[in-house]
Amino acid sequence: MxxxxxxxxxxxxxxxxxxxxxxxxxxxxxxxxxxxxxxxxxxxxxxxxxxxxxxxxxxxxxxxxxxxxxxxxxxxxxxxxxxxxxxxxxxxxxxxxxxxxxxxxxxxxxxxxxxxxxxxxxxxxxxxxxxxxxxxxxxxxxxxxxxxxxxxxxxxxxxxxxxxxxxxxxxxxxxxxxxxxxSSNSCIQVQYTFHGIASHASATPDKGRSALDAVELMNIGVQFLREHMSDRARVHYAITDAGGVSPNVVQAKAQVLYMVRSNHVSEAVELQKRVDKIAEGAVLMTETTYERKFVDGLSxxxxxxxxxxxxxxxxxxxxxxxxxxxxxxxxxxxxxxxxxxxxxxxxxxxxxxxxxxxxxxxxxxxxxxxxxxxxxxxxxxxxxxxxxxxxxxxxxxxxxxxxxxxxxxxxxxxxxxxxxxxxxxxxxxxxxxxxxxxxxxxxxxxxxxxxxxxxxxxxxxxxxxxxxxxxxxxxxxxxxxxxxxxxxxxxxxxxxxxxxxxxxxxxxxxxxxxx
The missing domain is CATH 3.40.630.10 (Zn peptidases)
Known part of the structure; x- marks a missing residue:
């Protein structure tokens, strides 16, 4: 040298x-x-x-x-x-x-x-x-x-x-x-918090609106999405709040954290939009509301x-x-x-x-x-x-x-x-x-x-x-x-x-x- x-x-x-x-x-x-x-x-x-x-x-x-x-x-x-x-x-x-x-x-x-x-x-x-x-x-x-x-x-x-x-x-x-x-995968993380209405799950189930149902329906929707995305794309999730440990209560709040990956950042951005639509669909099906919090993203x-x-x-x-x-x-x-x-x-x-x-x-x-x-x-x-x-x-x-x-x-x-x-x-x-x-x-x-x-x-x-x-x-x-x-x-x-x-x-x- x-x-x-x-x-x-x-x-x-x-x-x-x-x-x-x-x-x-x-x-x-x-x-x-x-x-x-x-x-x-x-x-x-x-x-x-x-x-x-x-x-x-x-x-x-x-x-x-x-x-x-x-x-x-x-x-x-x-x-x-x-x-x-x-x-x-x-x-x-x-x-x-x-x-x-x-x-x-x-x-x-x-x-x-x-x-x-x-x-x-x-x-x-x-x-x-x-x-x-x-x-x-x-x-x-x-x-x-x-x-x-x-x-x-x-x-x-x-x-x-x-x-x-x-x-x-x-x-x-x-x-x-x-x-x-x-190259490597790009990645985007978004947290979805669903809000419903608590109710007695047996006496008045019709009065409740389950936030946990919304999380589960969102997860099911993403499962069907997997067939229709790039081979190098990945979608991972973790339920971070299942709404408590009482099964006789309609869960008023539940939360899930999603991670969307794809080889190119432009693809990940588009795939993330599709995951967002699934969250909106889960809200419509359960008559709940939700908050979307962006966590991070990288290319x-x-x-x-x-x-x-x-x-x-x-x-x-x-x-x-x-x-x-x-x-x-x-x-x-x-x-x-x-x-x-x-x-x-x-x-x-x-x-x-x-x-x-x-x-x-x-x-x-x-x-x-x-x-x-x-x-x-x-x-x-x-x-x-x-x-x-x-x-x-x-x-x-x-x-x-x-x-x-x-x-x-x-x-x-x-x-x-x-x-x-x-x-x-x-x-x-x-x-x-x-x-x-x-x-x-x-x-x-x-x-x-x-x-x-x-x-x-x-x-x-x-x-x-x-x-x-x-x-x-x-x-x-x-x-x-x-x-x-x-x-x-x-x-x-x-x-x-x-x-x-x-x-x-x-x-x-x-x-x-x-x-």
């Missing part, structure tokens, strides 16, 4: 302890969507001390912020997240399910690491800008709360926050090291190959995190506690047989190195003798190939699709955007699990955050130094977004926590 990158990367390495400390504090706070007040304050206070210009509460979201350094163009945005998930409290570094607070929150998606890695990248870029000169450009670290239950980046897109930046970069903890590509992701290649080049140059023998053994043991620890990692593996075969070869080669590490620590027995609970029916040989993926996957440039959703998609409709995955837990570790929470509070997680920061920082320096890359990225962006951005957030909607 050139001298400028070397200096910037060294700055990140020098702040390894601070980055890990912040990641661990966010892990401990484990604050849910739009309730991340301690996490937001921690970032804002630390960034202010480090010389960034910090603005808290952007786009009318109290736990959102942006921290800027530098002057002029280009402007590179780095995206941070820091919300946790409910019910996933877990002891850090443990090899069994052990909640710290029963029913409490936990970072099952690793957002304590995600934010810390973006934080790390901002430090490195700031160091580069200081050495390159005042007018070289600007870096903005965006604190984006509520990815799991609000989609704050989509609210920011509606308010034009992304319109003035030249490119956005981010990352996400995963079970492998790769550059992210392809599919737009690929940008130019930025992907910049990220991959720097990922190749920097390599991947290295682990101690003890860390490798921990990862191996953790992978014994869930199914599918031998799956083939990588977005491209599901879409290209030859790519998947290549990845299997890389895994097999790395597994040999790991076995040597296990044996050097005296762990040469079968997993059943390690006092670790194995998955029912699993063979010991299957578990031998679990553990970390300590290698970089080839850059997949085919068509890929993730059925999940992320509000990074809305950023990608407003400016060129790209992201990477860095291994923060063992192969096949299930998303939103206690195992994720456990690993996110270890040095394996810390190393993922620091390394992600280095890759993003180095890629950003390339964009500052070679603005032809940005020009190419913008040209590709224009071609891929010719249909225009359809924001799923209504003009009057406010970002609010779901309670």
């Amino acid at each position: 050139n001298e400028q990158k070397t200096i910037a990367i060294s700055e990140i390495e020098d702040k390894h302890e601070l980055i890990a400390e912040v990641a661990d504090k966010i892990w401990e706070y484990a604050e849910l969507s739009l309730q991340e007040y301690k996490s937001c304050d921690l970032y804002c206070d630390t960034l202010t001390k480090e010389g960034f210009l910090v603005e808290k509460g952007i786009c009318d979201i109290p736990t959102a912020f942006k921290a800027s350094f530098g002057n002029g163009k280009p402007v590179i945005g780095i995206l941070a997240e820091y919300d946790a998930l409910s019910g996933l409290s877990q002891e850090g570094g443990a090899l069994e399910h052990s909640p710290v607070i029963q029913g409490g929150g936990g970072h099952g998606c690793g957002h304590n690491l995600l934010g810390a890695g973006a934080f790390a990248a901002a430090f490195g870029i700031k160091k580069y800008l200081e050495s390159a000169g005042e007018n070289k450009g600007t870096v903005i670290l965006y604190g984006c709360p509520g990815e799991e239950g609000c989609a704050s980046k989509a609210f920011m897109a509606r308010d034009g926050e992304w319109d003035d930046i030249d490119a956005a970069l981010t990352w996400h903890p995963e079970d492998c090291n790769e550059v992210v590509t392809g 599919d992701t737009v690929t940008n190959r130019v930025l992907e290649r910049v990220l991959y080049k720097n990922f190749e140059e920097l390599g991947v995190p290295e682990y101690t023998k003890e860390e490798l053994l921990y990862a191996k043991k953790l992978s014994m506690t869930y199914e599918d620890s031998d799956h083939t990692p990588g977005l491209g593996s599901a879409f290209d047989i030859m790519y998947a075969e290549n990845v299997k070869g890389l895994r097999a080669e790395y597994a040999k190195q790991c076995r040597e590490a296990y044996e050097s620590l005296g762990d040469n027995e079968e997993p059943e003798d390690n006092n670790i609970k194995t998955v029912a029916g699993a063979k010991a040989s299957d578990k031998r190939v679990g553990g970390m993926n300590g290698f970089l996957l080839p850059h997949f440039e085919g068509e890929a699709f993730e059925p999940g959703s992320t509000d990074v998609g809305d950023v990608s409709w407003c400016c060129p955007t790209a992201q990477i995955h860095v291994a923060a837990w063992p192969n096949g570790c299930p998303g939103h699990s206690w195992q994720n929470v456990s690993s996110a509070r270890t040095e394996i997680g810390h190393k993922a955050a620091v390394h992600a920061g280095k890759v993003i920082c180095a890629a950003a320096i390339d964009l500052f130094e070679n603005q032809e890359l940005l020009t190419e990225a913008k040209e590709e962006f224009k071609k891929r977004t010719t249909g225009g951005y359809i924001c799923p957030i209504p003009k009057d909607a406010k970002a609010e926590a779901v309670t």
